[in-house]
Amino acid sequence: MRELATFEERLSAWTTETMAELFSLDETAGNLGVTPTNNEKFGDYQCNAAMELARTLKTAPRQIAQDFIDKAIVPEFIEKMEIAGPGFINIFIRNAALAEYLESIEQDEHLGVPQAGEGKTVIIDYSSPNVAKPMHIGHIRSTVIGNAIDRIYRFLGYHVIADNHLGDWGTQFGLMMVGFRSFVDKHALAEAPVEELERVYVASYNKSKEDESWREEAKKELVKLQQGDEENLALWKQFIELSIEEFNIIYDRLGVKFDLYRGESFYNKQLPGIIQALEEKGLAKESDGALIVDLEEDGMPICIVRKSDGGYNYATTDLATVQSRMAEFQPERIVYVTDERQQLHFKQFFTIAGKLGMNANLVHVWFGLMRLPEATFSTREGNVIKLAQLLDDAEERALEMVKASSPEMPAEEQKELARAIGIGAIKYTDLSQNPQSLVTFTWEKALNMEGNSAPYLQYAFARISSVYDKYHVLYPETDLSDCSINIEHEIERRLAIKLGRFSAAVIAAASNYRPNILADYLYELSQIYSSFYQNVPFLKAEEGTRESRIRICRITASVLKQGLNLLGIETPDRI
RNA sequence: GCCCUGAUAGCUCAGCUGGAUAGAGCAACGGACUUCUAAUCCGUAGGUCUCAGGUUCGAAUCCUGAUCAGGGCGCCA
Numbered sequence: 001m002r003e004l005a006t007f008e009e010r011l012s013a014w015t016t017e018t019m020a021e022l023f024s025l026d027e028t029a030g031n032l033g034v035t036p037t038n039n040e041k042f043g044d045y046q047c048n049a050a051m052e053l054a055r056t057l058k059t060a061p062r063q064i065a066q067d068f069i070d071k072a073i074v075p076e077f078i079e080k081m082e083i084a085g086p087g088f089i090n091i092f093i094r095n096a097a098l099a100e101y102l103e104s105i106e107q108d109e110h111l112g113v114p115q116a117g118e119g120k121t122v123i124i125d126y127s128s129p130n131v132a133k134p135m136h137i138g139h140i141r142s143t144v145i146g147n148a149i150d151r152i153y154r155f156l157g158y159h160v161i162a163d164n165h166l167g168d169w170g171t172q173f174g175l176m177m178v179g180f181r182s183f184v185d186k187h188a189l190a191e192a193p194v195e196e197l198e199r200v201y202v203a204s205y206n207k208s209k210e211d212e213s214w215r216e217e218a219k220k221e222l223v224k225l226q227q228g229d230e231e232n233l234a235l236w237k238q239f240i241e242l243s244i245e246e247f248n249i250i251y252d253r254l255g256v257k258f259d260l261y262r263g264e265s266f267y268n269k270q271l272p273g274i275i276q277a278l279e280e281k282g283l284a285k286e287s288d289g290a291l292i293v294d295l296e297e298d299g300m301p302i303c304i305v306r307k308s309d310g311g312y313n314y315a316t317t318d319l320a321t322v323q324s325r326m327a328e329f330q331p332e333r334i335v336y337v338t339d340e341r342q343q344l345h346f347k348q349f350f351t352i353a354g355k356l357g358m359n360a361n362l363v364h365v366w367f368g369l370m371r372l373p374e375a376t377f378s379t380r381e382g383n384v385i386k387l388a389q390l391l392d393d394a395e396e397r398a399l400e401m402v403k404a405s406s407p408e409m410p411a412e413e414q415k416e417l418a419r420a421i422g423i424g425a426i427k428y429t430d431l432s433q434n435p436q437s438l439v440t441f442t443w444e445k446a447l448n449m450e451g452n453s454a455p456y457l458q459y460a461f462a463r464i465s466s467v468y469d470k471y472h473v474l475y476p477e478t479d480l481s482d483c484s485i486n487i488e489h490e491i492e493r494r495l496a497i498k499l500g501r502f503s504a505a506v507i508a509a510a511s512n513y514r515p516n517i518l519a520d521y522l523y524e525l526s527q528i529y530s531s532f533y534q535n536v537p538f539l540k541a542e543e544g545t546r547e548s549r550i551r552i553c554r555i556t557a558s559v560l561k562q563g564l565n566l567l568g569i570e571t572p573d574r575i
Numbered sequence: 576g577c578c579c580u581g582a583u584a585g586c587u588c589a590g591c592u593g594g595a596u597a598g599a600g601c602a603a604c605g606g607a608c609u610u611c612u613a614a615u616c617c618g619u620a621g622g623u624c625u626c627a628g629g630u631u632c633g634a635a636u637c638c639u640g641a642u643c644a645g646g647g648c649g650c651c652a
Contacts, residue, residue: 031592039595048594051632061632085595086632130652167652264652290650299578300648307650314652343579344647368580369646401614421614433588438581438645444601445587450614451600452588459614467611508591520589523599534607534616575614 004104004112006503007093008034008045010075015047015089018072023057023064034091036501043082043090044497050087061087098496099485105499106555110155111562113503117158121329124150124160126337127256130167131243131263132176132197135250135387137441138339141367144430144568146337147256148515149365151566156510161259161329164247165321168240168263171311172201174222176239177232178214179204193242226311253391253423255568267320271312274319274356278305283355293352303348315349322353322360333361335513340366340436365513367435390446394422397447398455406574420570421455422447428454431567432519452523454569457560460526462575463533464557469573470539471550480554483547491532495552498525502559506566515567522563529556 005013012033019025019032030052034045050064057064065083074081077097082090105112126146129135135143146162154160179200188196208215225232244261251257275291278284284291289308295301305316325334336346346364353360372385399418406414429446433439449455487493505521508514538549561571 035591035594037595038590038598042595046594051594054632088595170652172651288649292649301578302649304649309650311650313650317652339646340580341646342652345652347579366580371645405612405614434590436580437588440587442587448587448601453600453614455614456600459612463612463615470611504591512591514591516589517591520599523589527599530615531617533611534613537611539611575612 047089095487115157120332128165136384163260166263169265174218175204177221270320398422424454424569
């Protein structure tokens with residue numbers, strides 16, 4: 001077992017091993033480990049194996065539990081065990097052991113979180129907006145959730161490659177070309193490039209609906225682009241550059257960094273090879289002029305890999321992308337973060353990748369589409385909320401609160417603080433929900449700064465920092481690391497238990513690709529801390545108790561800071 | 576028509592691989608700032624976990640069916 005194993009890990013190993021030995025069981029006996037209790041009166045961890053084993057052992061569950069307690073060699077970190085209800089084994093951890101564990105995670109730069117990913121590469125494909133379209137609130141989920149997964153995997157020791165798979169290729173560029181040449185407003189382009197590009201696109205799109213020759217023209221320009229026409233290529237590159245520049249402004253504000261910006265076009269050269277491989281393996285066939293892969297035996301509709309006009313599809317590009325990534329990076333897995341609408345597409349192309357023998361571990365992490373209370377938003381409806389606007393509003397709202405609570409603070413500092421708080425609030429709103437649930441966007445929710453929100457967590461952190469600083473002013477000579485942790489108060493104990501579960505929260509968030517598990521954990525931790533803060537004195541406590549509590553504060557601060565950092569949320573020292 | 580999701584307090588949402596009386600926040604009501612930051616804390620109230628079956632010692636959680644809602648299903652990505 002790893003050095004800094006949690007109580008849960010140690011207990012589970014112990015109960016599983018001991019049960020197996022005492023009752024001569026093999027590994028198939030089911031779950032013999034422990035889980036955290038959800039009520040303190042049942043102890044800290046519970047083992048439910050006795051009920052499960054009752055049938056196979058033909059013994060009453062309480063008797064099994066009793067036998068276990070009587071015969072097992074109990075580790076010294078256990079205070080006591082109790083049998084309750086139908087046969088639960090409730091386990092209580094010794095306070096001294098708890099204190100010892102806290103001290104050990106404090107020494108560890110990863111706060112007890114195992115480096116499970118060492119030597120493994122993971123590619124995470126997220127955000128991936130389309131070129132020439134401004135990011136709106138629909139893009140925030142992929143970006144924020146993807147980035148949290150990115151950070152969490154890095155913290156677990158994985159070598160993460162964050163790849164922004166831009167939508168930089170496709171039929172829309174024909175319309176873009178003709179539209180741009182006819183009615184771009186140079187002034188507007190300089191002011192807000194992507195917004196202007198989008199306006200151009202929408203105008204061109206609308207015209208194409210009525211004007212057939214316009215459509216023809218667009219098609220011609222698209223073909224020219226695909227054939228490498230220099231002028232069109234230059235224009236296309238300009239669209240991309242302008243877009244990336246503007247996306248980066250948003251990414252900077254959100255604290256998101258990518259290792260790669262490889263758009264779909266990056267894989268163009270490989271597309272014919274993919275088609276060839278599909279044909280060679282007998283996977284593709286003609287149908288109505290298009291080339292398709294029949295997936296009926298896999299219970300899925302057919303997948304088009306080459307259109308009847310000879311153009312390639314999304315699926316083909318994605319296959320080429322996998323091939324390229326596998327060859328270049330040999331990732332242990334590739335994770336895609338997109339909205340729910342693409343579930344079928346990913347299932348299809350994962351299946352085809354398997355049939356092609358790509359031998360890649362592909363994961364699709366999907367999240368519910370963002371909706372507005374009135375309806376689904378769409379560019380055509382004109383009811384989109386721009387991401388930049390959302391961030392501005394959040395910062396503004398936070399600034400009002402900062403001004404109200406810290407009027408003496410210099411304006412520059414107020415602004416900086418409001419930025420961290422506003423952006424944090426926006427991110428947290430998305431991260432604290434199960435990604436797969438449907439999300440209805442409301443300003444009220446997005447800008448929430450009270451209760452279960454990022455500012456609540458930031459506030460808890462800031463209060464700790466403040467206490468800690470004050471302690472050092474009052475007792476500059478004391479080295480806290482020389483002072484022992486003593487768990488006395490009930491709320492202190494709850495805090496200690498919770499702190500010990502940080503690594504479990506991080507691991508669960510990673511393996512389920514659900515940052516909300518970590519967000520939940522941090523919120524609960526902050527709640528306990530806030531209660532601790534409000535109800536127990538530390539600076540005014542007696543010597544000894546005081547140092548112990550300040551030390552617990554320090555560990556709480558480390559966990560909060562690290563945890564929030566994994567969600568991409570900043571932790572100002574003052575708020 | 577077929578497939579994928581979801582339905583939990585008035586509202587917004589948690590509830591991990593089945594475990595003990597289903598939890599938060601907001602809103603409501605009642606308390607706590609001469610005391611470590613009240614963006615906080617303490618308390619009250621609020622539930623037939625959509626419905627009907629099934630599996631199980633044990634179901635909000637797993638299975639089947641129904642209802643409602645969202646999404647997807649050959650040349651968009």
